[in-house]
Amino acid sequence: MKHPFFIIACLFYINVFSQNAYRTERESIREAEAKSALSRMAFRANPNTGNYDIKYHRLELNVDPSQAHISGDVTTYFEAKSPLSQIHFDLAGNMVVSQVMQRGTPLAFLQNANDELIITLPQTQNMGVLDSLTISYSGNPVSSGFGSFEVSTHNGKPVLWTLSEPYGAMGWWPCKQDLIDKADAIDIYLNTPRFNPTGDEYVAVANGVEIGQTINGSNKITHYRHNYPIPAYLIAIAVTNYAVYSHQVPNNGNPFEIVNYVYPENLWWVQNSTPVTVDIMELFSNLFEEYPYSDEKYGHAQFGWGGGMEHTTVSFMGSFGRGLIAHELAHQWFGDKITCGSWKDIWLNEGFATYLSGLVVEHLDGNTSFTSWKQQAVSNITSQPGGAVYLTDSDTLNVNRIFSGRLSYDKGSMVLHMLRKKLGDATFYQGLQNYLSHPEHAFGFAKSEDFIGIMENTSGQDLSEFFEDWLYNQGYPSYTIEWHQPTGNQIGFRISQTQSHPSVDFFEAPVPLRILGTQGEMLDVVLDNTTNQEVFNRAVTFTVSNVLFDPEHDLISKNNSVLLNVELPEIETQFVIFPNPTSDKIQIRKPSSLTVYELQIFNDLGQMLYKGFPSENVDVSSFPTGVLHLKFYTNAGIITKSLLKN
Secondary structure (H helix, E strand, O other), rough: OOOOHHHHHHHHHHHHHHHHHHHHHHHHHHHHHHHHHHHHHOOOOOOOHEEEEEEEEEEEEEEOOOOOEEEEEEEEEEEEEEOEEEEEEEEOOEEEEEEEEEOOOEEEEEEEOOEEEEEEEEEOOOOEEEEEEEEEEEEOOHHHHHOOOEEEEEEEEEEEEOOOOOOHHHHHEEEEOOOOOOEEEEEEEEEEEOOOOOOOOOOEEEOOEEEEEOOOOOOOEEEEEEEOOOOOOHOOEEOOOOOEEEEEEEEHHHEEEEEEEEEHHHHHHHHHHOOOHHOOOHHHHHHHHOOOOOOOEEEEEHHHHHHHHOOOOOEEEEOOOOHHHHHHHOOEEOOOOOOOOOOOHHHHHHHHHHHHHHHHHHHHHHHHHHHHHHHHHHHHHHHOOOOOOOOHHHHOOOOHHHHOHHHHHHHHHHHHHHHHHHHHHHHHHHHHHHHHOOOOOOEEEHHHHHHHHHHHHHHHHHHHHHHHHHOOOOEEEEEEEEEEEOOOOOOEEEEEEEEOOOOOOOOOOOEEEEEEEEEEEEEEEEEEEOOOEEEEEEEOOEEEEEEEOOOOOOOOOOEEEEEEEEOOOOHHOOOOOOOOOOOOOOEEEEEEEOOOOEEEOOOOOOEEEEEOOOEEEEEOOOOOOEEEEEEEEOOOOOEEEEEEEO
């Protein structure tokens, strides 16, 4: 038999280790994504590319992983949004254009010092007219300064890969790389050597489904097609002597493949890490919607960056931990299918992907591990008194602020979790499903106000106060919970709050409490706290020994206390509604000194069912069955009661 101290020490170590593991993993993802953005922040979306819509790209590229060089033809179909006499593309200056052709006719062009390719059209292209052109170019993209095209080695073998998020694509191909336009479809033809210098066969990777391979002497052309809208920064290629294996996702009878492209020297350990992708894929598909690109593929391609990048249908991976797998897969819905419409809204990508990695902990490891995950997030969020999830204009010039692990990742994820607790699981997940399927945003772009509007329409609730407090403004609350048990079947609470930052005068939030009894009883309650010094009363069936604040860390808060206060005003306990439960009417008994100005009745989803001045009898027969929350506005403050409607 092990000594009890040894067991306690082991449990403590496991808990600390798991918390540190969650923190380390989240921070490594954040750091990798921030580093990939450092060189791109100097670029801003080109205002000269806003007068046309990209419809299609065909990239026919010649690359060799042993050479820092690219050449090829890029054919682009575009539609004029206003009359066009010239068309501008983004292209780094060291990429040399040799010709531009339109239906067999060469067009005049120039490349300027602003990394622009300017093409003169033979005649004005009218608004709404679809046309195309082909750009032939070549150059050494490694020296472009964007770090978006890399030629390196692994285990002595050549490897080539790209990472363009979101302004590095121009470093290796002529494109339009703002955050307002997506190509409807792409074809990628990669012309590579068949074998590397030691005789290993090259494998080429790109977005979408592999259509086929064509052998051309000592070269091989691999063709990929992707038939969904995609921005320039998510188009990616990689080539090396990959080992390839796959897992099949059942997908409710419509199976598809998760294809893994892995360095051969790492095959044995990566094969042990990637099977969980199937479980994560099925979890996300069940919670939100079917994987958006299930008729093509999902995949992982190993590359030389210390993190991951959510290229559409194939995430490039520097490691294969479960958290990173979950984070990059989550982006296929939140980031790829729907892309944040500005840097200010980066939480729509990163906060969502972080929360979905937390849902993996919840569903695969259980509630205890998920509680530790949330505890670590809250600890990081509240390590400083200020900071908003939503960015200001000046914030968008600071890459470390954009990719703040504390705010964009952790606080963004916990705001989502608190929204879930506020709305309930059914409404929350339905809202996210509605967001993903919304015709104005699906396979397009969205901003915070778009998401908020969809969640309000789904829930029937006004969420402006919630998001004003938790998304747009700064800080967190600290709570003092006072409780007493005036009778054997009732417990009263008074909730006081202070704020860590002056931008919020009061945080409205559901406050979770756990009531413990002297004989081991336990009752969880959630109090919808909307004003300071608010009073609540709840029914209990046991003698209370203690009250715990937020035992599962569902609320962003810090420095909270729970106090037994037997001197809470008696007026709060003398105010009684009965019978409870009821199917018909309730009566109100109150002291003569108490004046009720207004009664509001809410269902368990927070939807208001009644608002008015109550008489001594209130008819609730028309309300749905379940728990009703009655909020009385009185001369002594707000008094909240719960009623079970039969």
